[in-house]
Amino acid sequence: MQLNALYLLPLAAAAVQGAAFKAAAAALVEGYSVFVPQWEVQATPGGETLLLSGTVEEVRAQLLEINPDYVAFFGPNSTAPNKAVMEDASQRDDVFKDAPVNCQGFEGADRDAIARGARYLMDVSGKPANGAGPNNCGRVSCSWDSAIWWCNSDTKPKTLDSFRDISDGAYHIIGKCYKKDGWVSGQAFHKDNWNVIAKKANC
Template sequence: MKSAAILALFTLFLTPLALPWEPIYHHFYPLPPGILEGYKTTEFDGIEGYNTTEIEWDLEVDPHTGKTIVARGTVEQIREEALKHNSDWDAHYIEPARQKMKRALEMNSYEELEAHFRSADSELESDSESESHLEKRAIFNLAARDCGGRWKEVNWDTALRNTAYLSGLKGYPKRGAGPGNCGRVSCSYNTAIWWCNDEPFDKTLMGYDRIYYGALEVVSPCSHKPFGGSRKTSGQAFSTGGWNVIVRKDKC
């Protein structure tokens, strides 16, 4: 009886000390290269007031030939289709982003990590040499941002990781005519990224980096750390180009 009481007190003492470290610790030991394997995105309930359908992607599957395929669903779902065309798809498009994320998380500091992802010379910037750093950072062209509110919060580091994987994809995402035409781009660990078209016509973006930068406009600026808990984030960022990105809790 005495030993059980001592163990209970010991556990109670250590628990609050461990809480602030949970999000970073979770990614110090990243999953193997098949990072997206096993993440089966569930059917989504949609978003009230929005028309929600699956995302359609023109996705590059071979960096050597430039071959592209048309796929539907989240990045976790399209991986299965991409692997049918190129068994090394993970190595070419997901592993580089995973390694960048791992190196960033090894900084072991929220402030340094945020600075790394938002700096002009970040490794996760566009690879295009034809654009200046300022042009790369202006890809999203923020018009407005709503933090929290109706969007249920998620773990900040999970949202950042899901966002980072978008930086490795090559191709052109498509959405049907809006307004409020949304599709779920990524979802794992109950953390989702949505892309919505608000224009009254079909829209094709010039790259996944547009959605990546849009998500970054939510993930870091909308983050906060409740007392005694892990850092959280959620929100919606609106582009001047008539589309927006949502980061929120979802079923997956």
């Protein structure tokens, strides 16, 4: 799956309403603030730019409702769990190489679902942006009760070079924090004061 001209924008928590946001906020970690990601997308090549909210999976579902041929226009998606896990070795950028990881304190998520979410994020173009922290987090992927969060630990806003950076953090967690029976959870800390969390969620 490829989302064209995609960006992640912070949305003030006070301005967000609805059960989805409340559930996401409650599902993270005490002391962390939460924003709902917003994405600038096109449903058709050359079409108008749309502003959609949610995880990458939710945005994809909205785009398919708007344009059932979305995948045909913007390329194949990689949903097969084994393929998604194998992408770790073949395509990750290693921006988290040797980065510290905390594998404790988070409820286990399905490894294949986390890998699939990481693979989705790998195909996203544009630059993700996060508001000032510390601990300002957006849930960028969630499926099968397994979520990927991107958190800014800095006191100023942060923009990354690529969504692949977040994807790499999730793959780093998979590599370092894999538990028995297909479960994984953890938090990977980038040297530039941001981090990625993979954990169980409600979705």
